[in-house]
Amino acid sequence: MDLAFTAEEDAFRLDARAWLAAHLPAAPLPSLETAEGFAAHRAWERELAADRWSVVSWPEPYGGRGASVVQWLVFEEEYFAAGAPGRVNQNGINLLAPTLFEHGTEEQRARILPAMASGEVIWAQAWSEPGSGSDLASLRSTATRVDGGWLLNGQKTWSSRAAFADRAFGLFRSDPGADRPHRGLTYLMFPLDAAGVTVRPIGRLDGKPAFAELFLDDVFVPDQDVIGEPGQGWAVAMSTAGNERGLTLRSPGRFTAAADRLVTLWREQADPADTALRDRVADAVIGARAYRLFTYAHASKLAQGADIGAESSLNKVYWSELDIALHETALDLLGPLGELSDAASDAPAHGGWAEGWTFSLAGPIYAGTNEIQRDIIAERLLGLPKGRR
Amino acid sequence: MQFLLDAEQREFARTLDRLLAAGDTPAVVRAWSTGDHGPGRLLWGRLAEAGVFALAVPEKYEGLGLLPVELAAAFVELGRHAVPGPLVETVAAAALLDRLGVAAAAEEWLPHIAAGEARLSLCLPAAGPYALDADAADAVFVVDSEGEGDRLLLTRESGPVQPSVDPARRLSRPVGGSVVARGPEVTEAAAHAAGLAAFATAAQALGVGQALVERTTAYVKQRAQFGVPIGSFQTVKHQLADALLRLEFARPLLFGAALTLEPADVAAAKVACGEAVYAVARTALQLHGAIGYTAEYDLSLWLTKARALRSAWGTPSACRARVLADLG
Incomplete structure (x- = not known):
């Protein structure tokens, strides 16, 4: 039993520390839950990504360093010890990316992950609905099959980062006749500026628009933006x-x-x-x-x-x-x-x-x-x- | 980075668990509480054969140690089975005698400790005036201050038993004694021993907490009210979930302390294990209801020990102060 770091891990720590010391913003960025702060944090993501520090645990082809879990923990220790900015794309990096690594297609990974790593596309989550919080499987927003894709309808809420983000991901009911609530759900990604999407920011306790309500009215999503098999969305979401x-x-x-x-x-x-x-x-x-x-x-x-x-x-x-x-x-x-x-x-x-x-x-x-x-x-x-x- | 017990260490803990489960420890505890030390001495011998006390004795004195990780794993099992006796005090006395460097005393006692032939109690100024189970010990080591410096005394006499809230812990004040050593070496060795005692007590407390969660989980699965097991009620589940949570986040502090034995790391482990075991005991009592409030029901053996171990060898407040003082 030991808590020892390898020479490689120690070197990784020193690399991260040196980079952060050289690049850290001189003054704290404005709150990322404001328009100005969101833009500043997006720029910071770009700077991290330019030297491959935004997604260290990802494989190199997608912008990462193939870091081990311990190296990632080391990076995070250095990151927070330096007082570096909050991560505006954490919904994408922490929630969507693991799902794409496990259930996505190679085409999806190649199209989505590098743009996520660089901060070019910032992601919001769209899980909860007005009637479906802890009982998420009761959700009622629908995905209806059309030629070449799906039409989304319904309402999502408490979507973190959705006030300023570019795209969102969530679960939709694609088979209303399924015998159990958690069957017949499909995991989809959609742009927040698509036709039929209305974003209404919600002020959290301090008034900052940290999340939003999403109204979806016949929003078209192509098949390429379904993750996993249609109808298997619950299993896809829960696996990560x-x-x-x-x-x-x-x-x-x-x-x-x-x-x-x-x-x-x-x-x-x-x-x-x-x-x-x-x-x-x-x-x-x-x-x-x-x-x-x-x-x-x-x-x-x-x-x-x-x-x-x-x-x-x-x-x-x-x-x-x-x-x-x-x-x-x-x-x-x-x-x-x-x-x-x-x-x-x-x-x-x-x-x-x-x-x-x-x-x-x-x-x-x-x-x-x-x-x-x-x-x-x-x-x-x-x-x-x-x-x- | 391999912050987990290895296969051999896990097997050692399982061996102790089997040994103790077969030993009917509740009956041993109840005998010990009345001053009948016979069954406890037999159990002590079996623990020594399994290597428990040798873990705290260096090889040159016929031990295996000091092996803090294995010692922690062992004391978790001792707590889990509510084993009575001056267990912590014996291994802490071994640490004191080893650190002190008085060859005659080390040679006289350490091989016997490793072999399970010597049960020692210990009384240090930082931990209060009482020696645990002095009436069952072969000797009591006492550190006190006289004039300019500290001195180490050895005695076989103690005052009347002062009953503890845990009937299996028999406390008394040591009486008299002959001087073994004096001076700053005694002070330093006593500090080392107090640290090891806090560490072993933290492990023992974690094991007590583990037993309380195991017993309470089993109870709420079979105890039915309103036609269903009470363990299906959310309020019962959440109390047990919190109990498990406290133990599972105290455990890594214990084994982290085993790797360094630094005073601040030991103090952090002692706070977490001591607070956890007491909170878990409250939950165990509440979820058992009235049956848990009886001396007759075996749960009481762990409930009362939880309270005693929370303060033994370092109160939560003193340990918190130590954590902050050592931050540098």
């Missing part, structure tokens, strides 16, 4: 659902870097006699360390060819709750300044805590609510019987 919850969506580097910043804030701001706050800072440090080690154990399992499966639900509940606790502790350390938005001129210089807190609150909701994850943990890891939700 672990990617969103598990190893790839929220890497440990994000939390170890945030915990380091929290310790700095604590040293600057804290009343040494306030041991209650001190304990919460310690818990953030311990929690981030636990998540990092847990992930390295998972990476070791993957390297042995084992499947993580339902254990990714443990992962998702843990990081989402850690993220909230960590940001709440930062806001409490800031005292009266804790309620300031990051836009306030008095906001702490090394700020971002307010927007980070806002973002953290969504964690237990997206990527499968934590209630659903706890059901999965109880039923699949502990073997408890299914019951009414």
Whole structure:
């Protein structure tokens, strides 16, 4: 048992660190949930891609470096430790790309992945509907067969990044007569500027349009934009659902870097006699360390060819709750300044805590609510019987 | 990067599990709680034959160690089966005697510890005034301060038993003793031993938590109310899911600490395992309902130990302070 990095992994870390030091924007970019910030983050994706740092774990032909899981974790540690910008194309990179690698055609991979890697095409997800959240298989938007493709109709909602993104992917009911709700669904990709698509941005808690409603009215999608077999969309989507919850969506580097910043804030701001706050800072440090080690154990399992499966639900509940606790502790350390938005001129210089807190609150909701994850943990890891939700 | 137990280490843990499952540990615990140490001594001997104590003793003293990863795996199983006795104290005393470098004391005790012939208790200033199971130990090592420096004492006498919330943990104050060593070497060796004790206690706590989740999962699958197993209710599922979650994120901290034995890493593991086991115990009690609140039902053997181990060899607060102090 060891936690040692190879010479190659150490060299990879130093390469990433050097590149980030040379290229990091001089000042933090505007919030990626604004039009201006979205454009700035897209430009940053282009800069990352120019030196093959945007999708390090992908094979080289698509813009990656063929990095191992451990190398990817190393890259992420360096990325967040450097304070580099948020990744505007994470829906594409973390959700769609793994699906294309597993179920897409070579034509789809060649057409879609390089443009995703470079930030030329930014992707939104289109899973939820007004009546279908945790019970996603009850979705009602339809895909109807027409000559050469499909016509999409219906309504999607809570589509992250859709206010400014270029394209979206999601599930549609292609066989209304199927005997079970999760049968007869098809996984499709579509442009957000296509005829028949109406995008209505939705302000999240802080008012920024981080997601949107999508109205679809006879939107034509060619056959080449179906992933997997028609009618098999549920299986296609679920086979990579672990990617969103598990190893790839929220890497440990994000939390170890945030915990380091929290310790700095604590040293600057804290009343040494306030041991209650001190304990919460310690818990953030311990929690981030636990998540990092847990992930390295998972990476070791993957390297042995084992499947993580339902254990990714443990992962998702843990990081989402850690993220909230960590940001709440930062806001409490800031005292009266804790309620300031990051836009306030008095906001702490090394700020971002307010927007980070806002973002953290969504964690237990997206990527499968934590209630659903706890059901999965109880039923699949502990073997408890299914019951009414 | 291979942050997993290897096949041999997993097999070692399985061997201990089988050995202990066959040993009717609940009966051993109940005897131990009344001061009948006979069955516990027999079990101790079998654990020694399996190599448990040799893991903490260097090869030159007829041991195998120090092997912290294997030691953690072993103490998880000891906690899981609620094995009574000064287990942590014996391996921590071994670490102290090895580090101290007083050859006569090391030669006198370490081979016997490895062979399972010596049960030692230990009392260090940082961990409070009590020695665990002194009445069952062959000797108690005590570190105290006298004048300018620390000194190490050896005694076989202790005061009356101060009952713990865990009936299987028999606490008492050591009495008197002869001086084995003095000076900064004692201070340093005591700090090393306290760290190893915290580490082994964290492992033991994790094993206690694992047993509580296993027993509670089995119970809620068979206990029916309203015509269905209570384990099909979402509120029951979610409490158990949270219990498992706490244990599974404490575990990597324990094995991370095994790789370094750095004080901050050990402290982080102790916080996580101690907090996890106590929270898991609360859940186990709640999901069992009234039957879990009885001394007669075996769940009590783990419930009460969970509370004791949360504070033993490093309170959560002291360990949190250590984590931050060592960040540099």
